[in-house]
Amino acid sequence: MEKPLTSWGRYPVVECNQESFVFTEQLEKLADRSEDFIPRGNGRSYGDSALGKRALTTLKFDKILSFDTAKGVFECQPGITLSDVLQVIVPQGWFLRVTPGTKLITVGGAVGSNVHGKNHRTEGSFSRHIIDMDVRLASNEEITCSPTQNTDLFEATCGGMGLTGMVTRVKFRLKKIETSYIRQKQIKAQNLDELLSLFDKYQHYSYTVAWIDCLTKGKNSGRGILTVGEHAAFSELIEEQKKEPLKLPSNKKLNFPFTLPAWVLNTFTVKAFNFLYYLKNYKKEMDSVVLYDPVFYTLDAINNWNRMYGKAGFVQYQFVMPLESRQGLVEILNRIGEKGMGSFLTVLKVLGKQESMISFCREGYTLALDFPLRKGVLEFLDELDEIVLKYGGRIYITKDARMKPDMLKNYPELDKFKDIVKKYNPDGKIRSAQSDRLLLTEPK
Amino acid sequence: METVLVLGATSDIGIAIARKFAAAGYNIQLAARKPEQLDAVKSDIEIRSGVSCSTHAFDAVKYDSHAAFFNGIKPDITIAVFGTMYEEEDAFNDWSLAETMINTNYTGAVSILNIAARHYTTQQRGTIIGISSVAGDRGRASKLVYGSSKAAFSAYLAGLRNKCFKDNVHVMTVKPGFVYTRMTENLKLPAPLTSTPDEVATIVYNGFKAGKNTIYVKWFWRYIMLIIKNIPEFQFKKMKL
Numbered sequence: 238m239e240k241p242l243t244s245w246g247r248y249p250v251v252e253c254n255q256e257s258f259v260f261t262e263q264l265e266k267l268a269d270r271s272e273d274f275i276p277r278g279n280g281r282s283y284g285d286s287a288l289g290k291r292a293l294t295t296l297k298f299d300k301i302l303s304f305d306t307a308k309g310v311f312e313c314q315p316g317i318t319l320s321d322v323l324q325v326i327v328p329q330g331w332f333l334r335v336t337p338g339t340k341l342i343t344v345g346g347a348v349g350s351n352v353h354g355k356n357h358r359t360e361g362s363f364s365r366h367i368i369d370m371d372v373r374l375a376s377n378e379e380i381t382c383s384p385t386q387n388t389d390l391f392e393a394t395c396g397g398m399g400l401t402g403m404v405t406r407v408k409f410r411l412k413k414i415e416t417s418y419i420r421q422k423q424i425k426a427q428n429l430d431e432l433l434s435l436f437d438k439y440q441h442y443s444y445t446v447a448w449i450d451c452l453t454k455g456k457n458s459g460r461g462i463l464t465v466g467e468h469a470a471f472s473e474l475i476e477e478q479k480k481e482p483l484k485l486p487s488n489k490k491l492n493f494p495f496t497l498p499a500w501v502l503n504t505f506t507v508k509a510f511n512f513l514y515y516l517k518n519y520k521k522e523m524d525s526v527v528l529y530d531p532v533f534y535t536l537d538a539i540n541n542w543n544r545m546y547g548k549a550g551f552v553q554y555q556f557v558m559p560l561e562s563r564q565g566l567v568e569i570l571n572r573i574g575e576k577g578m579g580s581f582l583t584v585l586k587v588l589g590k591q592e593s594m595i596s597f598c599r600e601g602y603t604l605a606l607d608f609p610l611r612k613g614v615l616e617f618l619d620e621l622d623e624i625v626l627k628y629g630g631r632i633y634i635t636k637d638a639r640m641k642p643d644m645l646k647n648y649p650e651l652d653k654f655k656d657i658v659k660k661y662n663p664d665g666k667i668r669s670a671q672s673d674r675l676l677l678t679e680p681k
Numbered sequence: 682m683e684t685v686l687v688l689g690a691t692s693d694i695g696i697a698i699a700r701k702f703a704a705a706g707y708n709i710q711l712a713a714r715k716p717e718q719l720d721a722v723k724s725d726i727e728i729r730s731g732v733s734c735s736t737h738a739f740d741a742v743k744y745d746s747h748a749a750f751f752n753g754i755k756p757d758i759t760i761a762v763f764g765t766m767y768e769e770e771d772a773f774n775d776w777s778l779a780e781t782m783i784n785t786n787y788t789g790a791v792s793i794l795n796i797a798a799r800h801y802t803t804q805q806r807g808t809i810i811g812i813s814s815v816a817g818d819r820g821r822a823s824k825l826v827y828g829s830s831k832a833a834f835s836a837y838l839a840g841l842r843n844k845c846f847k848d849n850v851h852v853m854t855v856k857p858g859f860v861y862t863r864m865t866e867n868l869k870l871p872a873p874l875t876s877t878p879d880e881v882a883t884i885v886y887n888g889f890k891a892g893k894n895t896i897y898v899k900w901f902w903r904y905i906m907l908i909i910k911n912i913p914e915f916q917f918k919k920m921k922l
Contacts, residue, residue, distance in 0.1 A: 238867045257863055259693065260718045297693065297863070300725035314721065325729055 242292070245543055246283035247550030248610050248638055251670050254291045258298055264403065267293055268377045273681075275669040276399040278343030279318060282350060283553045284638025285670035286398050293403065295345050301325065302406065309411035310368065315345025315404045320537075328483050331411040332468065332529070334366045338584070340534050345404045350635040351396030353598050355444040355466075355533070358589035362598055363409075364395035371406040375662040379405060392594040393657035398634060400672055401661045414468045416482040419444070419532045421466035423523045425515070429459025429567065433602075436587050439465045444532070447585040450511040451606060452504065454574045459567075461585065462518055469526050478526065486530035492540040499547030502609055504577040536582070546609040551580075554618055555605035555633040556625045557588055557597065565628030566602050569621055573606070576617060580607035595654045597633040605636070615639055634671070642676040682732070686710040686756035688739055688793065689763025691718055693862040694812060697878035698760060701886045703730035710754050712739035713763075741789030742781070751796045758889075759797040760810040761790050764831075766864060772826045779826045786830035791837055798841055802848035809845075810853045810889060811838045815897065818856070818906040821922045842894060853888055854895040857881055858902040874899070 242253040255277070258264040268274070277292035295316030303312040306329045311322065319333060320340040326332065337352040346352075348370065351362045360366075369383035372394055382391035394401045424439070426432035432447055439445060442465035449461035471482050478484075536542050543551070558565045584605045591599040608614050622644055625632060631647045632640055645651050655677065665678040672678040685702045689695045690711035699709050703726045711719045711726075716736040726734040739750055741763050765785040772778040794809055801807025816824040817831030835854055842852035859865065859875040876884075881898050888896040897903040912920070 238869070240869075255866070257866060259696065259863065260691065262718070263863070300721035301728045302721060302724050304728045321729075 239290070242288060243550065244280045244282050244284060244287055246552055246638055247543055247546070248552060249285055249288070249670070251285060251288040253288055255294050256291065257294045257296060261405070264293070264298065264373065264405070265377060268373060268403070273666050273668050275667060276345065276349065276403045278316065278346035279341055281339060281342045281346060283636045285674070286635055287669060288671070289669045295343060298405070306331070309413060310408060311411055312406065312408040313344055314406060315348070316343050318343055319347065324485060326411055327417050327485055330414055330483060332414045334360050334410060334412045335363045336533055338534065339537055341537055344407050348395055348404050348407060349397065349399045351593055351596050353588065355446040355586060357598055358440070358587060359443055361589065361592050362395070362596055364593050366410045367395070368408040368410060370394070370404055370408065372402040373405050374402040375664065375666040389657050390661060393654055395593045396595040396597065397654065397658065398669065398672065398677070400658045400667055400677055402667060415471045416469050416474055416478070417484055417529055418469040418474055418478060418482070418526050419466045419529050420469040420473055420526050421464055421524070421532055423518055424463045425518050425521050426463060427460050428457055429570065432459060432461050432463060432585070433563065435463045439463065440587070443467050445587065448514065449583045449585045449604070450515055451570055451573050451580070451583045452508050452511055452577065458574060459570050460515060462515065464532070466532055473526060475526065484528065486528045490538055490540050493542050493544045496544040496548050497546070499549060499609060499611060502546065507580065546607065549610040551607050551609045552614065552618065552638050553605060553607050553636040554621065555603060555636045556630050557599055557601045557603040558625070558628050558630040559599070559601045562628035562630065563602070565624055565630060566604065568624050569604070572621065572624070578608060578614065578617060582607070594650045595648060597631060597635070599631065601630070634675070637671065640675070642674070645675060682706050682708055683757035684708040684710060685758045685760060686712060686754065688712050688741070688759065688761045690722065691715065692762055693878040694857070694860065694881050695762040696722055697882035698762060698885055699726060700729070701882035703732045703734065705886065706730070706732060707758070708732050709734040710737060710756055711735070712737040714738070714740050741785045741793065744789065744792040747793045748796050751793065751800065755800065758808040758810070759794070760812070761794060762812045763789070764812070766827050769823060769825045769827065782826050783830045786827070787833040787837070790834055794841065798845055798850065801850040802845055805849045808851045808853070808889065809841065810855060810885065812855045812857065813838065815856045815858045815902050815906050819910050823922060851892060853893055855885055855888070855898065856895065856902065857898040858905070874902070
């Protein structure tokens with residue numbers, strides 16, 4: 238039965254028939270039916286990547302198949318969330334090699350979006366650590382692929398937004414840790430130039446990310462706080478922490494209890510928030526050793542935080558600019574400052590080289606901003622798109638809900654990707670509202 | 682540690698209950714008609730919880746096989762989750778569907794749980810948990826056969842509790858209201874009244890720990906059903922429920 242469904246940005250709303258499966262036989266039956274479908278995980282992509290007439294949700298196909306605690310190799314079905322994976326691996330002294338800023342995505346989603354983290358320069362995207370995986374194609378045939386086997390399918394499935402088929406099993410490598418703590422350093426920067434030079438100065442750290450205040454104009458434009466971190470060694474813990482070096486963070490969460498009226502978030506309140514956020518680091522540099530949760534998964538601490546942006550929802554705009562196009566970054570920040578349309582928690586990261594076919598990541602600066610849906614926002618984002626294109630940048634498809642197919646032209650292997658999708662999904666049976674909009678599948 | 686047998690372990694609620702008891706440290710026996718489907722559930726439970734887990738073939742309507750099945754594994758706690766639900770209109774018109782519902786939900790349950798109860802009363806120790814339904818609290822058109830099979834099952838569990846009490850065997854009846862499962866994903870369910878399989882599992886586990894007799898999931902279903910049970914029949918028969 239079709240019901241209104243959205244993903245994390247609560248925009249757009251699509252009438253969607255969601256169906257689940259626990260066992261392979263059930264998936265086989267669902268996939269055998271003639272209606273088109275798109276694989277869907279926990280619905281944490283922001284726009285319409287996992288929306289369509291029919292979504293086959295993996296959330297009940299979430300079993301752990303094997304875990305080699307000596308070698309750090311994990312094998313599972315796609316519907317398990319990273320949060321559940323961490324729950325199992327951390328107490329055994331292992332961590333995810335790549336994790337995005339939320340642990341509430343599924344492993345299948347991590348493959349489909351080929352997610353990256355705060356360590357992209359050193360560890361690449363999620364796909365770099367996959368040993369092999371099974372994909373159920375549009376023909377309902379299941380095949381195994383890896384960096385050495387059925388490589389075209391492997392490459393197009395990593396970051397392919399589910400369009401090559403349903404990932405049904407993933408085996409990937411983990412990272413050894415001595416403790417579940419992160420030794421972090423936070424450094425304040427008064428403007429964008431200083432912030433970017435701090436990125437260079439601290440590039441030897443595994444994890445680097447900056448929060449940036451996008452509403453300050455003039456000489457303080459782009460001021461922010463850089464956070465860098467390393468997994469803490471046992472010897473770096475204080476006595477209290479040493480009692481349980483592989484402690485799991487508490488599962489207790491706050492809940493955003495209702496949808497905030499849209500007017501609450503305005504230029505003034507966002508400015509005030511940013512001001513306080515900048516001020517809370519009262520010193521230029523602060524060091525601490527903390528559990529991994531607040532470092533990697535800041536917003537996961539608040540359930541339903543997407544309600545903060547009001548009923549109409551929001552669009553997250555994440556783009557990457559080549560390193561040499563720093564000017565593009567400045568231009569975009571200026572435009573946002575002028576419009577006063579900025580968001581909380583604007584995140585800036587440096588990415589390493591591109592490694593997979595349809596990956597968003599390429600060497601450069603990536604900025605992610607939230608824009609509540611209101612009058613003029615979509616037009617404004619179209620203007621930003623032009624700047625991104627002009628400087629050779631790209632938009633992250635996983636966050637996208639509105640761009641035009643043209644915006645994909647800075648994905649250099651787009652045509653090759655489309656050909657592979659056609660090979661494994663010839664009639665476009667697997668399709669989403671987004672793939673139709675971006676012409677990744679041929680509209681019917 | 683004690684061992685929990687989950688009968689009907691391929692259902693959403695069965696899996697959730699197995700995971701919940703495993704997380705609390707119980708060893709798990711998973712039983713279903715197609716045990717080969719359960720390999721992934723087994724590895725999942727063992728890896729997540731570090732307990733041991735085994736899979737077994739069990740068919741609720743193959744009554745003759747029940748004694749050998751149960752005596753081969755002898756769990757400390759037996760949880761009957763299995764059940765079948767067809768469209769009532771189809772079952773009204775097709776006896777084979779109605780018969781399967783009755784035989785699975787009631788006859789099969791009595792068969793296997795009598796065997797479990799005999800074992801537990803002999804050893805003066807054990808627990809039986811039956812997942813019935815609020816649908817068994819009062820007969821109505823939209824749950825004609827399913828509801829009556831669950832009514833019979835609820836009555837059986839109440840009787841069994843009475844019979845086994847003196848032998849230190851506890852019997853708990855669980856009556857879920859609406860639950861989001863694969864069986865119900867095409868229905869429009871009222872969110873405040875509907876629970877997830879994980880919520881059912883937590884309430885079952887807590888009820889077991891507290892030694893409850895009958896629990897409703899969620900708790901307010903007890904009062905909803907109390908109202909429904911108290912509508913006079915001359916009025917009730919005219920209603921669309």
